[in-house]
Amino acid sequence: MGLALLLALVVAPEDADQGISQRIFYIHVPIALTAYFCFGLGAVKALLLLWRGDERYDLESYVAIHQGTIFGALTLITGAIWARASWGVWWTWSSNQLVLFLVLFLFYCAYFMLRYSLEEGPRRARSSAVYALFGVALIPVSFLAIRLADDFIHPTVFTRDGPQMSGTMFATFCTCWGAVTLLAYVLYRIELAGKRLDADLRELREALQ
Amino acid sequence: MTYLSDVAALTRKDLRVELRGRDTLPAMLLFVLSTLVVFHFALPEGSGDAAAYGLLWVAIVFTALLGLARAWVPEHEHGVLDGLVLAPCDRSAIWLGKTLATLAFLVAAQVVALPAFVVFFQPLDGAALAGVLLADIGICAVGSLMSAMAAAGRAREVLLPVLVLPLAIPLVVGGVGAAVSEEGGRFLLFLALYDGVFAVLSWASFEYVVTE
Secondary structure, eight states: OHHHHHIIIIISOOBTTTBGGGGGHHHHHHHHHHHHHHHHHHHHHHHHHHHHOOTHHHHHHHHHHHHHHHHHHHHHHHHHHHHHHHHSOSOOTTOHHHHHHHHHHHHHHHHHHHHHHSOSSHHHHHHHHHHHHHHHHHHHHHHHHHHHTOOOOSOOOEETTEEOSOHHHHHHHHHHHHHHHHHHHHHHHHHHHHHHHHHHHHHHHHHHO | OHHHHHHHHHHHHHHHHHHHHOOSHHHHHHHHHHHHHHHHHHSOTTOOHHHHHHHHHHHHHHHHHHHHHHHTHHHHHTTHHHHHHHSSSOHHHHHHHHHHHHHHHHHHHHHHHHHHHHHHSOOOOHHHHHHHHHHHHHHHHHHHHHHHHHHTSSSHHHHHHHHHHHHHHHHHHHHHHHHHOSOHHHHHHHHHHHHHHHHHHHHHHHHHHHOO
């Protein structure tokens, strides 16, 4: 993490057009990719739950989506800051990725509402899993929808010809991505352990009564 | 064949319940018409044609939500759902029956609402109508699954719109695009793709939502 920050702030060359504000790219994009990854992981665990029927996957899927939502919120915030710095507005509807993230953020907030309004049990686990699966189907579909309603203000850095940046910039970007993924993974393990402890404690308490 | 006849029987049951009780359809009709009247006053003088299409889509989505919110209420009030789940038919047939019945209500409401829109605001072309129909299919397919999920929850009236609206955003993009854009075909294709993906997903996952 520290190395990533150092690289992002000091080593990487400044972008010719955007200057210092471009450095938020090294935080914003890895966070966004990590959020996608968390949503994907949540959906995979959800699929495993429906397939194998093992209760364990319910908690794992929930925690992954929880992490994804946190990183999604961070993406929206860093995206807004970047938009303010480089386009002069806090929010722009013409930026496809930001709009996509807003849709996903709303969707996954609804996931938590669904989860907390159902009674605990296998039915809640399965309903949440189904909703999580709808989420990964929604990502490409919304992306396509937003592309269709499109506009091209957002800089497309990754094109079909590979990344459009210099070597150091790319190395910095990869380090940052690795660091954020690691952070997400550590948070995921910590929260999972906490939730499991909670569940065990509740079971013990019920057994004692 | 038995699958199809199960679906037909379930759809018929819903339509008959509606014919006898008249709970849903009149409410949807009145709602969509009064929404259009509200829009007339909400749109400032001289706002463009495109704005009216956008508002039509808001009306359609909320009318669909109104119908979906009622979709599983009779089942829950009288414990019918347990009986249906126990019945010797494929569970996805229950979903398909409910989707078709809700679709029938929504289309019936639009048979009145769309001419009213044409009279009050703008004419609609063929692409716009096709967009409305495709979006209806999508929202009913996704919505009847979400409505079954929400019906089991505590705050079902509040939960349903929150669950469905993010999923309905692509439909609105497609529908408005089909009405406004010059290349409406692309948007219709997109709507058809959406319907396909989410109908298959809902069809396959319905069983997990209703079984205990």
